[in-house]
Amino acid sequence: MWPRGRLRGLSAQRAERAGNVPPGTRGAGLQGAYAQPRRCHHDGQYAPRVRVHLRRGFRPSQHPPRLYPNGICTLPRVSRAELIKACSHPLGVPQSLLVAYALSFLVSVFQAVYTPAASLYAHGLGYSEADVGYILGIANFVYVPGALLSSMLARRASERRTTILSLALLALAAALTPRVKGFWELAAAVGAVFLSMGLFWPAVESIISASSGKVSTFSFSWSSGALFGALATSQALRLGASALFSVFALASAVAALSALAMPGASRSAGERSSSLSLLEFWPSWALCLSYSISAGGVLVFYPLLVERRRLPLEYISLAITSMMLARTLTFFYFDRLPRSLRGVWVGALGLTGSLLLLATAEYPLAALAAAAAGFGQGVVYANALGDVFSRGGGATRYTSVFEAMIGLGYSLGPVAGAALSSTVGVEPILAASALAFSLALATYLRKMRA
Incomplete structure (x- = not known):
């Protein structure tokens, strides 16, 4: 379950050293993309404003989003509309x-x-x-x-x-x-x-x-x-x-x-x-x-x-x-x-x-x-x-x-x-x-x- 509140972002190097980001993403950097609060769980809770780690060179269909304990959310390079859409269908139904x-x-x-x-x-x-x-x-x-x-x-x-x-x-x-x-x-x-x-x-x-x-x-x-x-x-x-x-x-x-x-x-x-x-x-x-x-x-x-x-x-x-x-x-x-x-x-x-x-x-x-x-x-x-x-x-x-x-x-x-x-x-x-x-x-x- 995603925690409430705004999460503080980490640099790519610190996140990788901490073991929270998969290897090979060094240098991609943390971008300023945010997801507005959306109702994305069946129990009605809202997702927080999260800092998104954009992984270059990957497609959404091949690499789904991943959320790490410190709040880092690794995603492919996607638009804000696609990010919101990912939170809009908790059952995975198009x-x-x-x-x-x-x-x-x-x-x-x-x-x-x-x-x-x-x-x-x-x-x-x-x-x-x-x-x-x-x-x-x-x-x-x-x-x-x-x-x-x-x-x-x-x-x-x-x-x-x-x-x-x-x-x-x-x-x-x-x-x-x-x-x-x-x-x-x-x-x-x-x-x-x-x-x-x-x-x-x-x-x-x-x-x-x-x-x-x-x-x-x-x-x-x-x-x-x-x-x-x-x-x-x-x-x-x-x-x-x-x-x-x-x-x-x-x-x-x-x-x-x-x-x-x-x-x-x-x-x-x-x-x-x-x-x-x-x-x-x-x-x-x-x-x-x-x-x-x-x-x-x-x-x-x-x-x-x-x-x-x-x-x-x-x-x-x-x-x-x-x-x-x-x-x-x-x-x-x-x-x-x-x-x-x-x-x-x-x-x-x-x-x-x-x-x-x-x-x-x-x-x-x-x-x-x-x-x-x-x-x-x-x-x-x-x-x-x-x-x-x-x-x-x-x-x-x-x-x-x-x-x-x-x-x-x-x-x-x-x-x-x-x-x-x-x-x-x-x-x-x-x-x-x-x-x-x-x-x-x-x-x-x-x-x-x-």
């Missing part, structure tokens, strides 16, 4: 990762609350469940070109600018949502929200990948945000559409400003990938579809089921929170799970848990059913994302296709549920769950034969 994880958390909160809110808002305008499914399905489909466009924008500008643009668009679209009532106008406004998210996620994933971020940490950051949003959904819905969407717009504008501190991801030679290399990841794309079809079916249709059965609004938060909590814990502990529980076939079986939401109105059973679906989604998603992140930094194109597949699944789930509901009379959640299970199981069997 600033780009900290901001990216925070934005992932925040946007996930919006996404968890916005979909049920938009679903109930459209139903409150007089649209049937099938119409709501079509509106949300069309809106979610816009996510696909947004995710694919994200890589193009990132290559021409940067991931940071793409992230700022997406958050600004999210603020505008959220403010517009409660002011439209027509079918196509509402689909366009909701679609603009999902377009902004399609632009956002590939850019952030590329920054995290380029900064050597961990799959488990990223998955935990956005899934914990979704979990927090799920917990707040029932209370947020009581605010009313106008107030709720206005809060989204304001928070998104603030997030866009905070993204200014996030640098763009570095480019790599493997960024320009052929269509053949993209096809090598077909199991990941198929599992993305399965995961998002299952999640989209629950997020869109379960709030309508609760309203139709006149159940308390708390059921919405209960089911979505249980689903996302199980998914988050699966992400966090995925590497520690037994190998037998990390298989795609196990995840496929877990996806069928959402079917039990149709058969029960009891709190414990509804929570268990949603948790089973969340576990299945976590296993399927982790298997899909692991292959994509293995490409390392700058793989914007891979993350764009990955997110495009997720958006396509969020579109297919509501559309398939609405189509079967209006034609055959099948419950929409049943159709979405069956489709998700079939796709995950088919992918597993295909990989086993290959």
